[in-house]
Amino acid sequence: MWSRVLAAASLLAVCHAATTTVSLARRGSNLDPIAARSRMNIAYFGVIEIGTPAQNFTVCYDTGSSDLWVPSAQCTDIACTTHDQYDPSQSSSSALNDTRQGVPGFEIAYGSGDVVGYVVNDTVQIGSISLANQTFGAALEATSDFAQSSCDGLLGLAFPQIANEAGGSPPFWNMVNRKLLNNNQFSVWLNPNESALNAGEVVFGGINSNRYTGTLNMLNATPHSYWQSALGGLTVGGQNVSTNLTTAVFDTGTSIIVMNTPAAAAINAKIPGATYSKSAGVYTFSNCSLAGKPNVTFVLGGQNYSLAPSGYVLQQTSTSGATACYSAFTGDSGLNTTTILGVPFLRSYFTTYIYNGTTCLPPSTPQGGIPGAQFRVSTEAGSLLYEQVASCFAIGCYQ
Numbered sequence: 001m002w003s004r005v006l007a008a009a010s011l012l013a014v015c016h017a018a019t020t021t022v023s024l025a026r027r028g029s030n031l032d033p034i035a036a037r038s039r040m041n042i043a044y045f046g047v048i049e050i051g052t053p054a055q056n057f058t059v060c061y062d063t064g065s066s067d068l069w070v071p072s073a074q075c076t077d078i079a080c081t082t083h084d085q086y087d088p089s090q091s092s093s094s095a096l097n098d099t100r101q102g103v104p105g106f107e108i109a110y111g112s113g114d115v116v117g118y119v120v121n122d123t124v125q126i127g128s129i130s131l132a133n134q135t136f137g138a139a140l141e142a143t144s145d146f147a148q149s150s151c152d153g154l155l156g157l158a159f160p161q162i163a164n165e166a167g168g169s170p171p172f173w174n175m176v177n178r179k180l181l182n183n184n185q186f187s188v189w190l191n192p193n194e195s196a197l198n199a200g201e202v203v204f205g206g207i208n209s210n211r212y213t214g215t216l217n218m219l220n221a222t223p224h225s226y227w228q229s230a231l232g233g234l235t236v237g238g239q240n241v242s243t244n245l246t247t248a249v250f251d252t253g254t255s256i257i258v259m260n261t262p263a264a265a266a267i268n269a270k271i272p273g274a275t276y277s278k279s280a281g282v283y284t285f286s287n288c289s290l291a292g293k294p295n296v297t298f299v300l301g302g303q304n305y306s307l308a309p310s311g312y313v314l315q316q317t318s319t320s321g322a323t324a325c326y327s328a329f330t331g332d333s334g335l336n337t338t339t340i341l342g343v344p345f346l347r348s349y350f351t352t353y354i355y356n357g358t359t360c361l362p363p364s365t366p367q368g369g370i371p372g373a374q375f376r377v378s379t380e381a382g383s384l385l386y387e388q389v390a391s392c393f394a395i396g397c398y399q
């Protein structure tokens, strides 16, 4: 399964032939629909090592943000003390710039909670890739929203343009800048089978072609902020739904599909049995039957991406063991024309995120080709286009 990746590497001797696969675990399926709105509640997580000797942290792999942070040993908030905490004084490779009062500090508001702390450099090991002098955040304060999280911290995979931590690039972008990858891309597979032990994987530097079938459809990721694409339209059961949505963001850190309130109402109105629950803030079903429910289809790059009812009827198991179901399509009054395609979408479609652009150069510099980045979403038919993806032309930026 790795032959394509290895072949590409041998042709490009200038590149280090690194790919690494991080297996992800997942928290159980007893998601409370209110908690499901919080970014950290759905958890596709894996272990990273920080420092020398290694301090281990479980981080959520989040394509919907750009910073790496873990709790600091100095943090006394419950969200920190219930998790592993980073102690730079126990690491011979740490380069500590400041503590709370100094610069650069960092502060991130995720919507579900806030994190504040200092920025530090240390060696970060992700799979087989070691990043010396990786800049990350050590949280001194984290709101209690994070206390229940399966993850100690977050590993953001979106663009550096929306990173909050000054002083260095986020991990994936450091891999790119330091030419550590044989392809400047990472791939995300989330197992559609919720009961399987292997919940998902992130492959840095390549693609696991066992994880999808058919063509990878290219989408332009512009502007460089989130991994986002133009949304061409929306149908439910083959009928157009009129919304003002124009943009789709791909986000492993959101457990539902979120959009402005009227758009969510318009979709759910076409799904038999979906009833708005004011207390839960989601559309619920009186039972979990999938029968008679239509597909909901997003048009991306001219292709139809359908979510079958099994993909959007989400189950919640209460502590008493009762199962209730609700619709993944959720309204949020804070959203304008962007819809966030979270885990229900990414469990249905494989995605790979490719950086082959030159945005670090001054805008006046002729760039050639399609500047920027693309990402691809698998469809069901056709042939693999992977070989056409440019490899290893990372430009040393940010340093």
Ligand SMILES: *[C@@H]1O[C@H](CO)[C@@H](O)[C@H](O)[C@H]1NC(C)=O
Residues within 6 Å of the ligand: 047, 049, 054, 056
């Ligand atoms: C840290 O994680 C690595 C890789 O998962 C593992 O081999 C190692 O034993 C862990 N170390 C500690 C102290 O838990």
Ligand SMILES: *[C@@H]1O[C@H](CO)[C@@H](O)[C@H](O)[C@H]1NC(C)=O
Residues within 6 Å of the ligand: 096, 097, 098, 103, 104
């Ligand atoms: C910490 O960072 C600030 C701002 O970048 C810089 O002025 C200061 O010299 C740095 N301190 C150390 C000890 O590197």
Ligand SMILES: *[C@@H]1O[C@H](CO)[C@@H](O)[C@H](O)[C@H]1NC(C)=O
Residues within 6 Å of the ligand: 093, 095, 121, 132, 133
């Ligand atoms: C980290 O970066 C600083 C400043 O560029 C440098 O002095 C130091 O040697 C680097 N450390 C490692 C381990 O690369």
Ligand SMILES: *[C@@H]1O[C@H](CO)[C@@H](O)[C@H](O)[C@H]1NC(C)=O
Residues within 6 Å of the ligand: 095, 096, 097, 121, 133, 134, 135, 167, 168, 169, 399
């Ligand atoms: C941290 O690393 C960044 C880039 O990796 C470097 O520019 C900066 O000087 C480093 N800071 C310290 C305190 O080593």
Ligand SMILES: *[C@@H]1O[C@H](CO)[C@@H](O)[C@H](O)[C@H]1NC(C)=O
Residues within 6 Å of the ligand: 193, 194, 195, 196, 197
């Ligand atoms: C899902 O995974 C479970 C546990 O491995 C397995 O028993 C079941 O057959 C799988 N279901 C499907 C549809 O593959």
Ligand SMILES: *[C@@H]1O[C@H](CO)[C@@H](O)[C@H](O)[C@H]1NC(C)=O
Residues within 6 Å of the ligand: 235, 237, 238, 239, 302, 303, 304
């Ligand atoms: C998408 O689905 C619509 C019907 O809902 C159909 O008319 C259209 O041809 C499909 N587009 C593609 C590219 O398959």
Ligand SMILES: *[C@@H]1O[C@H](CO)[C@@H](O)[C@H](O)[C@H]1NC(C)=O
Residues within 6 Å of the ligand: 233, 240
């Ligand atoms: C649905 O919307 C598409 C794209 O806007 C349009 O081409 C098509 O004619 C519409 N179909 C119906 C039945 O309104």
Ligand SMILES: *[C@@H]1O[C@H](CO)[C@@H](O)[C@H](O)[C@H]1NC(C)=O
Residues within 6 Å of the ligand: 272, 273, 286, 287, 288, 289
């Ligand atoms: C499940 O809910 C649907 C829609 O509300 C209803 O039509 C159906 O009869 C229900 N099925 C059962 C088994 O209760």
Ligand SMILES: *[C@@H]1O[C@H](CO)[C@@H](O)[C@H](O)[C@H]1NC(C)=O
Residues within 6 Å of the ligand: 295, 306, 307, 308, 348
């Ligand atoms: C619904 O979508 C699934 C893919 O998620 C597809 O396999 C199925 O054929 C679609 N059904 C209809 C009626 O379009």
Ligand SMILES: *[C@@H]1O[C@H](CO)[C@@H](O)[C@H](O)[C@H]1NC(C)=O
Residues within 6 Å of the ligand: 244, 260, 261, 262, 335, 336, 337
């Ligand atoms: C889209 O709809 C939302 C919700 O009604 C509204 O707040 C927003 O202003 C609309 N945006 C545009 C560009 O029409």
Ligand SMILES: *[C@@H]1O[C@H](CO)[C@@H](O)[C@H](O)[C@H]1NC(C)=O
Residues within 6 Å of the ligand: 336, 337
């Ligand atoms: C929604 O977006 C439109 C177009 O970008 C903008 O004009 C409008 O002010 C935005 N509305 C809100 C509530 O942010």
Ligand SMILES: *[C@@H]1O[C@H](CO)[C@@H](O)[C@H](O)[C@H]1NC(C)=O
Residues within 6 Å of the ligand: 356, 357, 367, 368, 369, 370, 371, 374, 388, 389, 390
């Ligand atoms: C980026 O990749 C796309 C798709 O393979 C290709 O068309 C484009 O030319 C590449 N851009 C550069 C600058 O190589």
